[in-house]
Amino acid sequence: DQQVKQNSPSLSVQEGRISILNCDYTNSMFDYFLWYKKYPAEGPTFLISISSIKDKNEDGRFTVFLNKSAKHLSLHIVPSQPGDSAVYFCAAKAQAGTALIFGKGTTLSVSS
């Protein structure tokens, strides 16, 4: 059973507009969430994270929102740029655990 779900395999956005990537989780023990970005033929790179004690974390053009009651988080990219085109993975970790549980990823395409 998938504990971290990214239900949209792909998303297309125009340059300059907002990209919103969504992630749902089922395990209430998760207390730390991360987004990774992956380009073809490269490894995932860390983008932004959020602890369960917060509901928002911002880093430049990237903002992650966490809704614990809905077990839902989202990544907002504003404004979107063609270089943001990549696969985005949502990941979660429980405090007592050491491993990350990844979603299947969402492929973002930003057109100029």
Added chain:
Amino acid sequence: NAGVTQTPKFRVLKTGQSMTLLCAQDMNHEYMYWYRQDPGMGLRLIHYSVGEGTTAKGEVPDGYNVSRLKKQNFLLGLESAAPSQTSVYFCASRWGGQPQHFGDGTRLSIL
């Protein structure tokens, strides 16, 4: 560049052959991980290590073995390769509560 280095980058094996994938990190990280990525499946944890001399099973450990004899190296072994093990393998490491750093992957094809 400093970071996580995976060797080799590509490999083709025949069913039944054995091989070892090497992961090396120069960041003095305690934790190291091996994942596999398959189309539409995201990253799944195979094995991990919380320090030199320790290993533990992840979500999909069957058919793989690992060793962490030195802190900077984490080896992933396939004793008898099967076509179902065709995948892209990623190694990652981290220190403390910091995010995991990933290598660029090893593409393994088993015929």
